[in-house]
Amino acid sequence: MVMKVEKISELTIDRLSVYLRCLDFLTNNGVKQISSQELAAQLNLNSAQIRKDLAQFGEFGVRGVGYSVGKLRDCLKHILGIDRLHKIGIIGAGNLGMAIAEYEGFFGTNYSVVALFDSDIEKINKTTKRGIPILDVKDLAEEIKKSSIDIIVLGVPASVAQSVLDQVVAIGIKAVLNFAPMQFYVPEGVKLKTVDLTVSFDSLSHSLVANEHEIG
Amino acid sequence: MVMKVEKISELTIDRLSVYLRCLDFLTNNGVKQISSQELAAQLNLNSAQIRKDLAQFGEFGVRGVGYSVGKLRDCLKHILGIDRLHKIGIIGAGNLGMAIAEYEGFFGTNYSVVALFDSDIEKINKTTKRGIPILDVKDLAEEIKKSSIDIIVLGVPASVAQSVLDQVVAIGIKAVLNFAPMQFYVPEGVKLKTVDLTVSFDSLSHSLVANEHEIG
DNA sequence: AATTGTGAATTCCTTCACAGCC
DNA sequence: GGCTGTGAAGGAATTCACAATT
Structure with a gap:
């Protein structure tokens, strides 16, 4: 100890x-x-x-x-911690969620995307090309428990991201990857990692003009 | 001066x-x-x-x-440098490329995705849902000049990423956003920003087991 | 002989605390 | 009084350089 x-x-x-x-x-x-x-x-x-x-x-x-x-x-x-298999659930079956679900090579033997979640009736109960089911976000809690999902990917618009995050945290999820470009409140003990593409593009933009500005 | x-x-x-x-x-x-x-x-x-x-x-x-x-x-x-409009070209019209091309909110008035590039004959000359053209990657140099593309997004598999990057750099592009989880050689004066989702997931995985290990 | 593991030195980043200004 | 801009202090991360080890 x-x-x-x-x-x-x-x-x-x-x-x-x-x-x-x-x-x-x-x-x-x-x-x-x-x-x-x-x-x-x-x-x-x-x-x-x-x-x-x-x-x-x-x-x-x-x-x-x-x-x-x-x-x-x-x-x-x-x-x-990748000497064990992690189960990933993706909330938001839009382009981004799909891209991560399908992206080859990300998930060797260490990670497995077990489900996507959406509220769009058009998408629910279909599957991705690889056969990953798209479920009703209403069944999120149930499915997280049933499938032992331990990592959640937030692929939802910024406008609803905090409320979805709150839900996910309430269910007991401790690890979240977020793509919404915004500030969050996260309780102690929950790890939130944000991939902020806006920042990435702005940084590239800056590098393009940095020289001009310096010789201003 | x-x-x-x-x-x-x-x-x-x-x-x-x-x-x-x-x-x-x-x-x-x-x-x-x-x-x-x-x-x-x-x-x-x-x-x-x-x-x-x-x-x-x-x-x-x-x-x-x-x-x-x-x-x-x-x-x-x-x-x-976002008091001007940047033109983005995306190489790789797979899920990831599409997700970025279509993702709402990333590109307010500061960025515009003008084209995707692919080598798959099935995709070439079609458009995304929003009408962004998918072009033959063979015409990359020409199109970059014609459309004044100044930022390239690499949405191609790691296996070809370095060679595509070399091409892009040879054409004169100075800013690249890359999603392939790997090491690159980039010449001086070119800014390469990598979004490495493998690292993000591994970091989340670590946070899940960190406590266990500490009380080992 | 070669390479690790690590204290010391260095560099980089953040925070403090306050002079200067509105 | 309140807030900015900044020198100085403090803290974190990186690199150096070498004793320890095989």
Whole structure:
């Protein structure tokens, strides 16, 4: 019953995911051993960063040798909690919801989209091309329990996003991926990750004019 | 001909976009004046942060009073380069490309999706529901010039993403939004922003198991 | 000899706290 | 009095550089 007191930053966690993907790639190419140096070169970052990130969870390497690709991969999967299967439910069977449901490659063996939810009578009880059912959002609570959904994707318009989020939280969901470009209230213990495409585009726009402005 | 020497961080730029959205909202609600304090409260952040972010670009406020919502909004639009219209081209007319092309609300008056590109003969020369044309990716260079496309969205599988990116860069595009979960080589002067959903899901997964691990 | 794991140094980002101004 | 703009302080993240280890 030991507590890890050090708080691990989001930046570290996100990099672990990137390391893991790289290790998957190396595994497929038959690479068995790798140094932080080589891994860093592939990912365009500093080798000390990789070692520091890993050090927060234990000692996975061998001095003078490096890391076993397979072993490190298993460790990262465990740390990230993808040594088990997560069940994803998507609310909003519009283009965005469909895109995520169907997008190949996102969900190897770690994630499975089990259902979409919508209130549009035209969509309910149909399925996606891959056969994922589209259900009535009224049955959300029931279905979350029945199918053990543990991650919800919010693909609904900003205008209703907070109220849908509140529902989902009330049901007991602890992890939500949101695409609505807005501010939310989320209670303690619930993780909300927002993918804000507006911000991404604005950032690109800025980069396009940044030079002009500087030589203004 | 004065150069701004201070480099402005991505974090600052991303926040400016968030401030702008909030100001848009305030404008719609008839609010004319706001203090950094009030703005910070709405966005769950520190008022000094807002003032510091803005200070990097000039003095937009009035001491003792606050900021004019309309004026600050215009200034932010100019800084972010969205006081002009950007033309977006989407490569890959799959679910993801379609979702972005059709997604309401992303593209107010600042962005316009002018075309999608694909190599699938079944899709070429059709249009999206909203009437955006799907063109042959072979005509990419020509169309980018003809339509003054300045932002490209990569909605293609990871396996071909680097080669498509190379093409796009060769044509002279300087801003790319990418959804393929992978590492890229990008030359100096080209801004590549990656939205990596794998990382987002892994981060959610981690949050679900983090507690268990800590009380291991 | 090579590479990890890590304290120290550095760089970057955020927050404090207050002078300056309306 | 109230709020901005900002130097100084504090905190976080990254990188350096080297002792420890195989």
